[in-house]
Amino acid sequence: MSESDPASDALGAVVYGLAVVGSVSADGEPNGMTANWMSQVSFDPRLFAVAIQDDAHTRSNIDATGVFTISVLPEGSKDLSLKFTAKSTSGEGRLEGEPVTTHATGAPVLEAATAWIECRVVSQSHPGDHVVYVGEVIGGDIGNGTSTTLRDTGMSYSG
Ligand SMILES: Cc1cc2nc3c(=O)[nH]c(=O)nc-3n(C[C@H](O)[C@H](O)[C@H](O)COP(=O)(O)O)c2cc1C
Structure with missing residues (x-):
């Protein structure tokens, strides 16, 4: 029987959105990865x-180019998000067949996104087992549909 861990349960009760983080390598190879650990953190400047x-793989790309995009996923996009979680498909070819656009940063944005933003990294820290990138929002727009929450998908990434 598993031990009870109320703090982990509490972390699991935080409500998140779900997105694909777009990035690009130094030689222009695009990549996307599913993420929910994300938030706006300043109005002025506008930071995310x-x-x-x-x-x-996304970490290497962001370290190399200093840019990333956030494609906010719509309701009913669990299968779409799973395309961007498998390590085995990371990097070259992962975005194959997925309609994307690019904007000022050159990092990919999913056409399926309900909204997207693109950021240039202004600071980063490494307090634990993830790198926290803070980017200045240099562009973005609304797409179609309603954004999902992580809970809607039945998946979790917390604890
Ligand atoms: C629901 C869900 C949410 C996730 N959220 C994050 C996240 O916020 N940050 C992160 O680093 N990985 C997150 N992951 C794991 C990445 O999507 C996964 O490790 C991915 O393969 C990394 O891709 P990459 O190596 O191409 O960058 C999440 C996975 C799932 C299933």
Whole structure:
């Protein structure tokens, strides 16, 4: 029987959105990864933070180019989000077949997004097992549909 861990349960009760973090390597190879550890953290300047696993391909890309995008996922996009969680498909080709656009940063934005933003990294810290990137929001727009919550998908990434 598993031990009870109320603090972990409490962390699981925080309500998150769900997004694909878009990034690009130094030689222009795009990548996308599913993430929910993200939040706006300043009005002026307009800053947005995202926490990325130490060993993520996305981390290498952001370290190399200093930019990322956030594609906010719509309701009913569990299957879409799962395309961007498998380590085995990370990097080259992961976005194949997925309609994307690019804007000022050159990092990919999913056409399926209900909204997107793009950021240039202004600071980063490494307090635990994820790197926290804080980016200045340099662009963004609304797409179609209603944004999902992590809970709607039945998945979890917390504790
Ligand atoms: C529901 C869900 C939420 C996730 N949220 C995050 C997150 O906020 N940060 C993170 O680093 N990884 C998160 N992951 C794991 C990444 O999506 C996964 O490790 C991915 O393969 C990393 O891709 P990359 O190596 O191409 O960058 C999440 C996974 C799932 C299933």
